[in-house]
Amino acid sequence: MSKGKLTGADVAQHNSRESCWVIVHGKAYDVTEFLPEHPGGQKIILKYAGKDATEEFDPIHPPDTLDKYLDSSKHLGAVDMATVEVEEKAHDPEEAARQERIKNMPPLAACYNLMDFETVARSVMKNTAWAYYSSGADDEITMRENHSAFHKIWFRPRILVDVENVDFTTTMLGTPVSIPFYVTATALGKLGNPEGEVVLTRAAHDHNVVQMIPTLASCSFDEIVDAKRGDQVQWLQLYVNKDRAITQRIIEHAEKRGCKGLFITVDAPQLGRREKDMRSKFSDAGSSVQASDGDSVDRSQGAARAISSFIDPSLSWKDIPWFQSVTKMPIVLKGVQCVEDVLRAVEMGVQGVVLSNHGGRQLEFARSAVEVLAEVMPVLRARGWENKIEIYIDGGIRRATDMLKALCLGAKGVGIGRPFLYAMSSYGQAGVDRAMQLLKDEMEMNMRLIGATKISELNSSMVDVRGLTGGHNGVVPQDTLSLRAYDPLQAPRFNEKAKL
Amino acid sequence: MSKGKLTGADVAQHNSRESCWVIVHGKAYDVTEFLPEHPGGQKIILKYAGKDATEEFDPIHPPDTLDKYLDSSKHLGAVDMATVEVEEKAHDPEEAARQERIKNMPPLAACYNLMDFETVARSVMKNTAWAYYSSGADDEITMRENHSAFHKIWFRPRILVDVENVDFTTTMLGTPVSIPFYVTATALGKLGNPEGEVVLTRAAHDHNVVQMIPTLASCSFDEIVDAKRGDQVQWLQLYVNKDRAITQRIIEHAEKRGCKGLFITVDAPQLGRREKDMRSKFSDAGSSVQASDGDSVDRSQGAARAISSFIDPSLSWKDIPWFQSVTKMPIVLKGVQCVEDVLRAVEMGVQGVVLSNHGGRQLEFARSAVEVLAEVMPVLRARGWENKIEIYIDGGIRRATDMLKALCLGAKGVGIGRPFLYAMSSYGQAGVDRAMQLLKDEMEMNMRLIGATKISELNSSMVDVRGLTGGHNGVVPQDTLSLRAYDPLQAPRFNEKAKL
């Protein structure tokens, strides 16, 4: 019909492993030869063989993916979408319940802190998206420890300080920011919001904080840079490719586009096994799938594994000078986890490190960043090195008090990731905006209450970290029989009618 | 009709932002111009525009508020209340349930300890009042820590001491009291009881303990002083006003009316964000309200923020000599939180400090007063300063054992606040009376059991505080999968019929 355009019927014939075409954003592609190379496995593509795969494709792939990775000979051209049969979706009671929850969402103003966004997101996000964002390594003990480690640190606030004017602006790698946090890099933003990472770009602009652009964004790098406004500052988070030429191109492009910092991820030579993520994928595919069928086991291990096969596990200290040679951007190592490696980073002349265990998504039982910070800073100070490098932390920051504890201990700033994803997934940009504003409200209040008028007044005498130095305590497992035999005390009883 | 009196219809015409009249205690007021200045926001006033606002007004404002803060030209005179339409309240199933619970309340005699009053109050108080009294900062971790910190301290009781006669009278700032606690200052007493703080005045008299009068009382200062009997002693709790002239008038008036101590609050340059309080207000206003409507966000942040805008955040150590110059009352700093500031207080020559984190309502992760006490006293003793200043603590005291622990560590006395509010809100003065009597019963018993016949015999060898010195321990987050896989031991089974 429409001249030169393929029809849905044309594409539909190529619906097998032998000849597999798919439609993405109104264009058809022949992915038959690509099937075995697909990092996410063949199965998920074959599910859409001969059909429109846009909805599944979008959150996982930046829009320039097909141009970059599929030879142009496989680009079959435009499809007349009017001729493509729209598949009626089977009634999914779980999805219907989710839609009902979305209709009854709490108003944004009912979110009073960053945890509230997580609670809302858990109810309104698609299960697979929730599983990808919220999952951690193994038993997710590390992920939870990240936040609860802050609870071991208590304040020693000073009173009778004139705190009429409090100023919590600071600088990060030379950039002035309104508050000492940055939006750290997190992958696959479109899983939570159809616009993806650019939502965070806009919110970061409005609150004058830095955004770190993730290698594994759903939006393309250029889309995210294009979304910045004025003198807004962005950094680049980098997974180093096995092919250093690609890596060099990415770095040089980022520098050209104005990025002001290069954050090299060093805690993820292989992306983590995250069972919540794996299990959500599994359910998705139906419980009849057995591990032994055509596809290899590795391919169904969740989004994390699917998108990370290019990462170079051989990256090592000896590569650092090369990075220093290809860019003038300040270099920061993201994912340092013990004092020995911080010292080495200083010796290598990098500008900063992010103490991080990758949000508890990589090595289970990696210590929380704030605990490592408490180990690192005294050693740096003992050597007089505390100003030779900027120390950042990320992981588990949910409250201004968390941020303040890190700053008292000596961090230059903190990265926050998941909470903004949850805010964005639940309420879009307005959610992220409110989340950032809540942090500022808390920060102003708590600067006053701790008795500090500016960031430079925060110091380690203001925190009690004895709870950190005792190590990771477990308690003796419970004595089931006697605890159950115990008859707990009762409060005064209301008459029975009161219970009706 | 009634000559010279306004009618309900007269007032009802002024029911808008443009012209806003309200009735309070039978008199009309023009608050149109005052609207933007109202610390609690315009919205709540506009809700009563053209109507009788007495019920909403009363618990939040001392009766002299309108005289003090609204120009007399806006006082429109008496209203013939017979002509005012009584609004039929919509049926509120939550309120109906509360009334049913009140009908079935446990008898007062069923309250055996201070926690029991809290349990009852939670069921019989209005939600907003409960939320205001019971809320704390952020995650309310500090608020709960205040009581649980006492559980880390254990006794080393002495035996075979003749304890036939035990005497737990003592003195506070020179005043003899029957037991070492005082009624500390808490705001907005009428939220819980229509009579407000004078209920506490009467109970304090009957039990011969000191009452500290709050700046933010629902009753006027003079009403509370008028309610005292005989040689009853009261202290003044002071939030320092930005306008020092007002502050000076308050202090001088208090001294003239016989107050015997000036407790300057130093832990609240800004009153806390208390999310339970904020959320209760929010629900009150209906879930359709969005943060972005006319009123600013700040105005709907709960009672605490609404009533505290006058507090001076610039108050500092350099103001102390001025206070000493305007009063002869002993000066006590309320809200000191670390040993350094206690030492400075001694050097400044104040008569006392209250170690306090403001009931966990201000800075989250401020340490409990009893923990700070254990840090402070050895330092004071090392300098021979332990008698140069009186040290009080408040926060979390619920049992005579809590009080005893503080006294063993060196406190002169303890302040108790919320428990008396809960007792008063549930059972009126009889409740407060019983609460105080229970503390005396426990105190007599426990003095005997610890082996002390008078307060001066309590000393630090009688407590084991090792649990405090280890810092704030968290435990490793739970191992969900294996804990759930574990099959707990079962007690012997009764035959099934026994379960029917």
Add this chain to the structure above:
Amino acid sequence: MSKGKLTGADVAQHNSRESCWVIVHGKAYDVTEFLPEHPGGQKIILKYAGKDATEEFDPIHPPDTLDKYLDSSKHLGAVDMATVEVEEKAHDPEEAARQERIKNMPPLAACYNLMDFETVARSVMKNTAWAYYSSGADDEITMRENHSAFHKIWFRPRILVDVENVDFTTTMLGTPVSIPFYVTATALGKLGNPEGEVVLTRAAHDHNVVQMIPTLASCSFDEIVDAKRGDQVQWLQLYVNKDRAITQRIIEHAEKRGCKGLFITVDAPQLGRREKDMRSKFSDAGSSVQASDGDSVDRSQGAARAISSFIDPSLSWKDIPWFQSVTKMPIVLKGVQCVEDVLRAVEMGVQGVVLSNHGGRQLEFARSAVEVLAEVMPVLRARGWENKIEIYIDGGIRRATDMLKALCLGAKGVGIGRPFLYAMSSYGQAGVDRAMQLLKDEMEMNMRLIGATKISELNSSMVDVRGLTGGHNGVVPQDTLSLRAYDPLQAPRFNEKAKL
């Protein structure tokens, strides 16, 4: 009718405060004048004025009580019980449910450990009896700590020791016993079993362990002594009476009847407030009772207070020589709670001490006996005094491992109380017998597993007590919002049908 006998009608006329007769075991008594002196309050007697009070009287009073404490002029003589109207008991659904549970009790053989008896007893005992036995001081934290303190102590067992023959006999105050525990004194045995303490006497005989006879037994002292067989050994637990002549008579009588040890309770100058006990009494009396009615508040504070008004709170160290002068029995101080008092006890020349906090029923936050033991023994050894005195502990012992830990630390033996009450209340003597046998089975096994063939081989290198030396740790209160937002890991799901 029956000559010389009173009739029910005769008695029934005296049913008021003005003239109050009651029937006990078929005899009438005029208690009008005694009413105000009754330690348990007037109310409970008046409930039975003019009626048969036997059922209520029995568990609380030894049979010789009326002879001892009521002048013979008030003994009105036998009543023709056929003429006494039997009151129909109102249907009590709670009691009916209890009877149903009793019918469906687990067989005795289903009890595999001492906790199992507690679980059964909780379901089959009368509520007031359960409340009296199971209650502790204040929040019952100490009561629970007593057992859980043992969980902080772990073993360092030795292997490859020839343990074919293990022998856990030992001696206590010179008496050979089959296993290092004794039946410690507990009050009011008939609350749990109509026969009372003699059940324990018989079981102690069969297992060759010592029974400590309580001052506050339901059986009379002589009944308990009469129940002993052969060369069975008993000790006397003594609450010291304000009237030392009475105390002297009790001691001399006990020595004459063959008691081999005098255990003077030193941790109870006043018996504890036990809220569970108080609350159970309160419910019993009906919720319409107010604290302000005729009877004073003190009188309704549970069984403990009612039975203990005679105890002398002035007892002190200076009384010890007097005890040594009136008896040749070894003297043991029961309820010592810190090392200083143990040293003083040695200096006073007593033969032993029981480290004890009275089962957590007296001073809340008194440390557990086993913790005090770990503090005491190294000090004794440092002075070479470890053989000058026998150290016992009680409180929380439920397993042979608990006993072994105490012995490794240096205790001569341990007292066990509540578990035998629960066993007796559930299954009578057979229950107590099984409980003791279970301890022996566990003991034999665990002696082998720890690598000791006799008691003297147990030593402090076999236990790791580091968990005790860190003090009493609390954990930071939970972070409610984020814990609830956390989405716990799921185990593999069975298909839905499996759940039906």
Add this chain to the structure above:
Amino acid sequence: MSKGKLTGADVAQHNSRESCWVIVHGKAYDVTEFLPEHPGGQKIILKYAGKDATEEFDPIHPPDTLDKYLDSSKHLGAVDMATVEVEEKAHDPEEAARQERIKNMPPLAACYNLMDFETVARSVMKNTAWAYYSSGADDEITMRENHSAFHKIWFRPRILVDVENVDFTTTMLGTPVSIPFYVTATALGKLGNPEGEVVLTRAAHDHNVVQMIPTLASCSFDEIVDAKRGDQVQWLQLYVNKDRAITQRIIEHAEKRGCKGLFITVDAPQLGRREKDMRSKFSDAGSSVQASDGDSVDRSQGAARAISSFIDPSLSWKDIPWFQSVTKMPIVLKGVQCVEDVLRAVEMGVQGVVLSNHGGRQLEFARSAVEVLAEVMPVLRARGWENKIEIYIDGGIRRATDMLKALCLGAKGVGIGRPFLYAMSSYGQAGVDRAMQLLKDEMEMNMRLIGATKISELNSSMVDVRGLTGGHNGVVPQDTLSLRAYDPLQAPRFNEKAKL
């Protein structure tokens, strides 16, 4: 009928204590005289008197049991099974529910970690089998501590190490293995899977790990050895018999059949009381059984006691030279529990020790192996003895991180038992295979993330063990009343409809 064969009727006549025949695998046996000697008690045999006992016999007895232990004169010969009445099994609703669960089992691919197999096994195994495998000593605190002890150890991972190739092969007693775990000995494999231990043999072969053959296997020793393939290596776990001649025959036979290590169990002079196991047996026999009936109590104490009466409790250090004299296999002591005994083992010249508390099934409160390891290795290193002996641990290993922690601390390898039993019981050999593969997947990932490319690079600087050195902490028992009075924070509310 069938010549020479017995009929069911013949056998059925011998159905009493006086004459008791049973059929096992189609042959009849006269066990009348054997009844009193049966380690599992007479009752269980008498239940099958005159009947076919095969189903009950099989999991508990290796097939050569009757040949070995029953005199050939009692072997009555083959039975014509067609003539044996097949007993209709009574409908058992619990068994029916189990069969339903089995039908709805999750697919094997839904198991993502070793805990998942336990969860599945708990639902699909027979109750008695589950109780035998899953039970531990006393309150099972030790059993749970074994795994949770690993949670007190956290990593100090190194970054920027080239981990492209990671190699976690190692050797154990000279045998190269693909990963540092072995299949440790566990009893009664046929309870979980009708094929028994040979399933583990095959899986061990496929994954190139060592299997330790248990003395108490359901399969005969020779069956298990026969199942090995190629140069597969097996070890022998030995319970030492009271009759050393039997022990010697077993050892010599094992050596002849190619076993490469002799693991002498030293932590089980008597097998443990495991109440879950005992209770499951009890229920099995019906609740009318009383402990006092014909059979002695000991006989109904679960599988553990039944199968272990031959073990020699007199085994001691002086026997070690004899073992060294009768075999050339390396000797390893299994169940060492403190550093003193490790040192003695080195001095005695044995080749290895397994630090173990027998899976928490023997001495309750024996410390976890990994805690003992952290105590042992520094002492060995201080003496320069760390290479004189191989140190293994077992107990609680569920994750590759657990294994890595042990290796960092200095263990040569770890034993894993229960998880493979659960995998085998749920999914047969495929389950065990997947369990082993999951460990390898985790191991590869975590070697990379900790920054080690081979086993020899793992060292104690990579772990933070401060959590272990604080001893076994308990927390203060909860404050029931105030915790229940506390009103937890609420997340934003969805409209009510959302809940429907």
